[in-house]
Structure formats: C-alpha cells, structure tokens
Amino acid sequence: MKRILSLILMSIMLAGCTGGVKNSDKPRIYTSFYSVYSLTKTVAGDKADIINLMPQGMEPHDFEPTAADIMKLSKSDMLIYNGSGIDDWAADIEKTLDEPIKVTRLYPAPDRDDPHTWLSFENVYNELDTICEALCEIDAANAELYKENKDDYEKKLKELQAQFENAGFGGKKMFVTHGAYGHLCRELGMEQVALEGIWDLSDPSPAKMAQVIADIKESGAKCIFYDPYEGDDTALAAADEAGIEAIPLSAFETDDKNRDYYTVMSENLEQMKKGLK
Numbered sequence: 001m002k003r004i005l006s007l008i009l010m011s012i013m014l015a016g017c018t019g020g021v022k023n024s025d026k027p028r029i030y031t032s033f034y035s036v037y038s039l040t041k042t043v044a045g046d047k048a049d050i051i052n053l054m055p056q057g058m059e060p061h062d063f064e065p066t067a068a069d070i071m072k073l074s075k076s077d078m079l080i081y082n083g084s085g086i087d088d089w090a091a092d093i094e095k096t097l098d099e100p101i102k103v104t105r106l107y108p109a110p111d112r113d114d115p116h117t118w119l120s121f122e123n124v125y126n127e128l129d130t131i132c133e134a135l136c137e138i139d140a141a142n143a144e145l146y147k148e149n150k151d152d153y154e155k156k157l158k159e160l161q162a163q164f165e166n167a168g169f170g171g172k173k174m175f176v177t178h179g180a181y182g183h184l185c186r187e188l189g190m191e192q193v194a195l196e197g198i199w200d201l202s203d204p205s206p207a208k209m210a211q212v213i214a215d216i217k218e219s220g221a222k223c224i225f226y227d228p229y230e231g232d233d234t235a236l237a238a239a240d241e242a243g244i245e246a247i248p249l250s251a252f253e254t255d256d257k258n259r260d261y262y263t264v265m266s267e268n269l270e271q272m273k274k275g276l277k
C-alpha cells in the first residue's frame with residue numbers, strides 16, 4: 001500500500017495538479033480522520049470549511065487516500081492530522097504539499113504504544129490548543145472567535161472529565177475487543193485488557209481468547225466493551241463464553257451520526273457506568 005501511495009504522489013507532482021476549486025472566502029481545511037475533523041469543527045464553528053478526507057463510516061486503521069483525495073488538498077489552506085501513527089499516510093502527503101498550504105500535525109512523532117491519543121481528556125485539551133493556534137494563524141480576523149469556541153468547549157469537557165473521575169472507575173479492569181482505550185484507562189486509574197491488538201484488529205487466537213475469558217471470570221467483570229464500528233462478532237463470542245454482557249463503547253475513530261466529542265464521550269460515560277457497576 002505504501003508503494004501505491006508513493007506512486008500516486010509522484011504522478012500528481014509530475015502532472016502539476018490543480019484539482020479542488022475553492023468556492024468560498026472561508027479558509028478551507030482538510031482533516032485526516034474523524035476525531036481530528038470533529039475537534040477542528042468545534043473550534044472553527046462556521047468560520048471555516050472543514051472537510052474530512054476519510055469518508056464517513058470508515059475507520060482510520062483501514063484508510064488510505066485516493067489520488068483524487070490528494071488532489072483536493074492542492075486548493076486547500078491547511079491540512080490537520082494527528083501524527084501519532086494512526087494516520088501515517090498524512091505524513092507522506094505532507095512532504096508533497098507546498099506553501100502556502102499549512103500543515104498542522106498534532107503530535108510530532110508516532111506513539112507506537114497507543115495512537116488513540118484523543119481518548120484522554122488531557123490530550124484533547126492540548127489537541128484543541130494546537131488546532132486553535134493553527135486556525136488563528138491562517139485566519140487572524142476570527143482569532144477571538146476561535147479562542148472563545150475553544151475555551152467554551154474545554155469548560156464543558158472539564159465538567160464531563162470530572163464526572164468520569166467521580167464515577168468510581170478507579171482500580172477496575174476494563175475488558176475490550178480493540179485496545180483503543182489505553183489513554184482513557186490510564187487517566188482514570190484503570191487497567192485495559194484487550195482481546196485484539198492496538199494496531200492489528202484481526203480476530204484473537206484461541207489461546208488469547210481463552211486467556212482473556214479466564215481473566216474476565218477471575219476478575220468478576222460484568223461486561224466486555226466493543227467499538228460498534230468494528231462489529232460485535234468477537235465481543236459477542238467472548239461475552240457468550242464468559243457469561244457476561246457485550247456493551248458498545250465508541251473509540252471516536254468515526255461516527256456516522258456526525259456527533260461531536262462531548263456527545264460521544266457523554267454516551268460512553270453512561271455505557272461505562274452500566275458495564276462497570
């Protein structure tokens with residue numbers, strides 16, 4: 001796949017692409033996948049056009065941009081991507097983009113232990129700060145508004161974070177299929193036990209399944225959480241075997257209802273209260 005991407009990039013550079021006509025005066029900003037898109041939209045409000053490169057409903061572990069996607073970027077003002085390793089393809093694209101297109105990378109280097117940075121509230125505050133600074137830089141006329149949007153949202157999130165902290169999750173084990181919740185668990189003093197990998201979403205081996213089911217039984221856990229966009233087959237098989245429930249919990253890698261981070265995390269809080277009581 002990497003090789004295909006570099007061939008696409010090379011052919012676009014040779015062709016001197018001119019795709020993606022801009023038809024508004026607002027800054028046009030592309031984002032790499034849903035969590036970056038949603039956080040950027042929250043700060044930008046209606047003062048910038050935010051376009052997600054990853055199609056709705058697709059999740060970032062499987063995504064590679066097409067030549068047409070890359071061409072659209074040539075008429076944009078900015079590309080924002082996470083940079084923690086989940087959207088490595090964006091780092092390849094960055095090399096091909098010339099001034100005046102600004103590129104904002106939220107993390108300077110991949111985090112091979114866990115790229116799901118946005119599932120930590122503290123990380124999200126930093127991500128919002130970086131996004132806000134970048135927007136203010138390319139559109140100084142609306143800087144006050146961007147800062148106000150960011151501050152208001154951060155205030156709401158801090159209240160939600162306090163609700164997570166006061167829910168009594170500390171010290172508990174959280175069983176999940178896809179290991180996306182490591183940052184959240186660390187922040188809440190919990191331990192994540194994942195059936196599948198953090199990077200590799202393939203089905204667990206029978207040995208791994210048996211080991212996690214034994215762990216569930218020993219810990220007395222009442223449920224296993226799964227990301228609904230990943231499907232529930234593995235979670236239901238494990239839940240059935242261990243005699244527990246399977247409960248959906250969004251990793252906010254995508255969202256087909258176009259919901260924002262606060263809304264999804266509020267729902268996650270209720271799901272966690274249900275599954276961890």
Ligand SMILES: [Zn+2]
Pocket residue numbers: 061116178180198251253
């Ligand atoms: Zn993931």
